[in-house]
Amino acid sequence: MNSVLHATPVISEEDSLRADIYALLASLLRQAPNYELLSFLSELELDEAAQGEMAQAWQLLKLAAQHSNTNALESEYLKLFIGITQGELTPFASWYLTGSLMEAPLIELRKDLDLLGFARAEPYCEPEDHIAALCEVMSLLIQQGASHERQTVFYQRHLASWGQTFFTDLVKAPSAVFYNAVALLGQAFFKTETICLQKQSDAVQSVRLSG
Structure with missing residues (x-):
């Protein structure tokens, strides 16, 4: 997904992490991970x-x-999504x-993408309502x-009404092995996003009403 670029803004550490997770999910859902991405994920430094x-x-x-290799993941991705x-x-x-x-959800999405200055x-x-493209936009x-x-x-x-259902289906998909873990990350992250963004929305509404 392309966009009209402006000067790079300063964003919080939390928002930077959110953007990185969306970008990671987009990459993993767009295609099977290459050797570099797989190595990066294998060496993640996590708080145990x-x-x-x-x-x-x-x-x-x-x-x-x-415990994965790129050849096996290419096969897994093809079975799951193609x-x-x-x-x-x-x-x-x-x-x-x-x-x-x-259908209609794609038409509405294209209108919003045009207003936001995004283009495929x-x-x-593939149509712009692919889960990977929507994660890229976020x-x-x-x-x-x-x-x-x-x-x-x-x-x-464009995501809240079906994103978590998609990840639930991916968890249960017969061919999902590596992508079972991807799905669990997507489930947990979307649950957090739904709560976080709703709180932000409620806070903005509260300020408007009190103003």
Whole structure:
């Protein structure tokens, strides 16, 4: 996903981490990880004392990366998302929300992407409502310093209604081994995002009402 670039804003450490996680999920869901990314995940420095779903998901992803190789992951990715005629999952908003591809959710998304100044990157031919593309947009919004209100609106309009369901399906997918760990990270992260962004939205509403 391409966007109109402006001067790099200063964002908080928390937002920088959020942007990195969205970018990681986008990369892993766009294609099987290459050797460099797999090595990076295998060598993650994690706080072993950390608790909670996110901490556990990171630990499982690191372990999965250490026991994976790129050839096996290419095969796993193909079975999950492409298949001979269709993969085990169809990672598009339109499919999850309507049961068909290229439907109203994609039309609404394209309108919002146009307003935000985003355009589909040349190498990619799949519709923009692919889960990877939506994660890329969220990462870019954060990196560009978009307000939490704008992030919340995009997330609620295009990810909140189906993102966690997608990751739940990925956890249960027959071919998911490494991608089971990816799904657990996505589940935990989206749960955190839903709560965090809703709190931000409620806080903005409260300030407006009190003003």
